[in-house]
Amino acid sequence: MKGPNNHEDLHFLLLPFMASGHMLPMSDIAVLLARRGASVTLITTPLNATRLRPTLAPHHPLISLVALPFPPATDSGLPDGCESFDALPSRDHELAFLRATESLLAPTLRHLRARGRAPPSCVIADAFLPWAREIAREFCAPRLVFHGCACFATLCFHNLIAHGALARVGHERERRIFVPGMPHEVEITEEQLLVDVTRLDDFSVEMWEVGEAADGVVVNSFEELEREYLDVYREAAGKDVWMIGPVSLSNNPSNTMDRGGKASTDELRCLDWLDQREPKSVIYVSFGSIGRLSPPQTAELARSLESSGRNFMWVIKGNTNDNGLPEEFKEEPITERRMVVRGWAPQVAILSHGAVGGFVTHCGWNSTLEGVCAGVPMVAWPLFAEQFLNEKLVVDVLRVGVRVGVERPSGWAGEGVGVVGIETIERALEDVMEGGEEGVLRRVRAREIREMARKAVEIGGSSFVNMTRLIEYVSEYRYVKDDDA
Ligand code: UDP
Numbered sequence: 279m280k281g282p283n284n285h286e287d288l289h290f291l292l293l294p295f296m297a298s299g300h301m302l303p304m305s306d307i308a309v310l311l312a313r314r315g316a317s318v319t320l321i322t323t324p325l326n327a328t329r330l331r332p333t334l335a336p337h338h339p340l341i342s343l344v345a346l347p348f349p350p351a352t353d354s355g356l357p358d359g360c361e362s363f364d365a366l367p368s369r370d371h372e373l374a375f376l377r378a379t380e381s382l383l384a385p386t387l388r389h390l391r392a393r394g395r396a397p398p399s400c401v402i403a404d405a406f407l408p409w410a411r412e413i414a415r416e417f418c419a420p421r422l423v424f425h426g427c428a429c430f431a432t433l434c435f436h437n438l439i440a441h442g443a444l445a446r447v448g449h450e451r452e453r454r455i456f457v458p459g460m461p462h463e464v465e466i467t468e469e470q471l472l473v474d475v476t477r478l479d480d481f482s483v484e485m486w487e488v489g490e491a492a493d494g495v496v497v498n499s500f501e502e503l504e505r506e507y508l509d510v511y512r513e514a515a516g517k518d519v520w521m522i523g524p525v526s527l528s529n530n531p532s533n534t535m536d537r538g539g540k541a542s543t544d545e546l547r548c549l550d551w552l553d554q555r556e557p558k559s560v561i562y563v564s565f566g567s568i569g570r571l572s573p574p575q576t577a578e579l580a581r582s583l584e585s586s587g588r589n590f591m592w593v594i595k596g597n598t599n600d601n602g603l604p605e606e607f608k609e610e611p612i613t614e615r616r617m618v619v620r621g622w623a624p625q626v627a628i629l630s631h632g633a634v635g636g637f638v639t640h641c642g643w644n645s646t647l648e649g650v651c652a653g654v655p656m657v658a659w660p661l662f663a664e665q666f667l668n669e670k671l672v673v674d675v676l677r678v679g680v681r682v683g684v685e686r687p688s689g690w691a692g693e694g695v696g697v698v699g700i701e702t703i704e705r706a707l708e709d710v711m712e713g714g715e716e717g718v719l720r721r722v723r724a725r726e727i728r729e730m731a732r733k734a735v736e737i738g739g740s741s742f743v744n745m746t747r748l749i750e751y752v753s754e755y756r757y758v759k760d761d762d763a
Pocket residue numbers: 298299300302537538564565566567568569593621622623624625626641642643644645646648
């Protein structure tokens with residue numbers, strides 16, 4: 279009988295949800311597993327495979343990136359060529375997209391059943407893909423769930439659902455709810471929850487139940503950052519929880535240029551531009567892969583950045599030209615003081631550049647963690663999803679960020695909320711880039727946490743050890759199964 283450390287014959291099946299904020303960390307997890315000598319199959323669709331290939335397949339022969347066709351528009355009701363959540367024209371297609379992913383179940387099973395192919399020894403599946411349960415069942419493999427959130431936010435949702443607090447939410451959108459069972463007081467408005475958790479109804483219930491029944495939970499975070507939530511969550515979930523992040527540190531810096539897509543502006547130009555700026559002088563602004571500001575809010579932010587007198591690099595999504603961006607920003611996107619990137623930007627490479635001194639972020643979990651890894655203080659500007667919870671973590675718990683003061687969640691195009699005014703934005707920018715004594719402390723803390731993050735992923739660090747434990751768990755699971763047979 280072989281010992282539990284023979285990783286080379288372990289085969290991990292990774293099923294990422296098709297959205298940048300979920301696929302990118304999952305592809306980093308693939309790299310981490312391959313580094314430990316395990317083989318990995320990552321299933322996605324053709325357009326997404328094209329985005330992931332540059333950072334995966336050529337560098338890691340143990341990773342096989344499998345592209346299975348996504349249903350055509352006629353069957354799915356989605357726009358043609360829409361294979362990723364961030365490519366949806368609006369939230370109205372959300373449920374259709376989630377349901378359309380189920381069509382990957384049959385071809386995934388066919389792929390895995392093919393003769394001569396090693397069966398998976400473990401399935402790591404995104405929580406948004408509850409059908410992954412069938413695959414784990416067929417191959418008697420442990421199924422680990424990946425939520426893509428911080429441990430803090432995962433615990434909040436877990437407790438809200440487990441204590442029945444979500445079932446009680448009505449339509450009093452400004453009513454404040456205390457999240458039960460947290461190590462300290464956490465308050466959130468009904469509206470901030472209603473937008474995302476309860477709107478998908480049956481799907482949310484299925485996702486929750488399947489997630490609860492998983493054998494373990496994989497979290498892109500690290501123990502030193504969220505230890506108190508980890509302890510409570512482990513207890514509440516009643517299963518293993520492995521914190522193996524920040525997974526964005528898994529790739530070579532030279533690989534991060536193509537992370538998640540071809541940059542729209544010549545990527546080297548971003549870094550060249552940063553090279554010519556003073557250390558810590560640039561404000562980097564990005565609202566992630568999905569979020570957009572309304573045209574009036576875009577115009578107000580543009581005015582604020584201009585009047586701040588500081589250098590800034592601003593990444594803007596959306597194809598329309600009437601997005602509120604001032605004409606001069608469109609005509610002259612690159613000047614001494616500004617660089618406007620329209621489309622995809624190499625965010626991890628930008629954030630880790632020494633010229634970046636502050637990060638205006640929508641508080642998506644990946645962006646938040648990437649900001650933490652770069653040791654830059656943040657202006658928290660949450661838009662929707664669990665971003666309001668991440669804001670609390672960044673501002674109140676870690677104290678490496680300041681609020682811009684958004685209270686209400688917006689739609690994907692930034693609609694449905696008021697405009698944050700120029701004075702408020704300027705104050706937040708000033709606080710994060712200067713901010714007096716508190717600003718100095720914020721920057722010190724940000725640097726300290728960055729060091730903790732780096733140590734966590736080094737050999738012997740907490741995340742490294744967690745990954746070892748995860749692999750051992752899978753090995754042992756296999757031995758128990760083999761012995762039973
Ligand atoms: N990202 C990027 N370039 C962009 C926009 C986003 O590299 O122009 C990456 C970013 O680094 C992060 C992910 O896409 O890893 C976005 O995930 P996050 O959880 O921050 O936000 P979401 O897009 O899911 O709202």
